[in-house]
Amino acid sequence: MKNKKIRLIIAIVFVLIAALTIWYFMPTTFLSKVNPSDIKSISVFDGNTGESFDFSDRDEIRYVAENIQSTKMQKDTLSIGYMGYSFRISFFDENGKEIESFIINSSNTIRKDPFFYRCDGDLCFDYLKELEEKYSS
Template identity: 45%
Template sequence: MKKFHNKRKYMLIISLVVVLLYATTFIPQRVITTSPSSVSHIHVLDGQSGYELNLSDRDDIYTVMNNLNDVTFQKGKPSIGYMGYSYRVTLYDQDGDELDEFIINSEDTLRYHGFFYAAKSGKIDYNKLDAWMAQVKAQPVEE
């Protein structure tokens, strides 16, 4: 009988620890922490029009990455099953390997690793992405 109580106590402690660890993922934090210097180019796909933008200028990369690194996000509900997006952003290193991928839905909403994240401190520079994408859309189509 004593073995049963000890086992039950250990299971309760383990369950409590797991719940507490999971709860800490909901503390506001920086989600995108990739160093701007490790990014060689950024690929942005407009989910509404299908247009693509490739940023390889160092100043543009630093602008995007510093902005994203400065925003603190609160983890929200799971994003599994949601369709559509504004901008799918993929970060690449010098070798062309993918460093990270995430979806920007608005100036205060990000989808990352299966969850929505809401900006709590700072905002995503969504207008800058819109302006760059407008430039791409304004270019004549090559035939």
């Protein structure tokens, strides 16, 4: 009887480890359940300069949203306890309700606690810098 309980516990532990491993290595897509046309404005805060800007141009929103949606991100390391960032970006619907928010640290890194997410492709990091110059002036 004791032997069966131990085998059951071992089997449960292996199943949990397998499930967590699969979950950890599954690619993540940000804004996956959002249609870019449902985003009415984007707010960006630059953690390097302290400047913030908003934009609501349909083409700019579509470019940013589609760029993020088309990039498969992989969980990397834990982000808890890290301070500082490049761009904190928030997406809003027509009622001003926040749809999603996260941090874009570089052209290949998103931070959404509790993880950093990395990709091989290019996020719209440089495009956000261009928009900052356009809207902060």
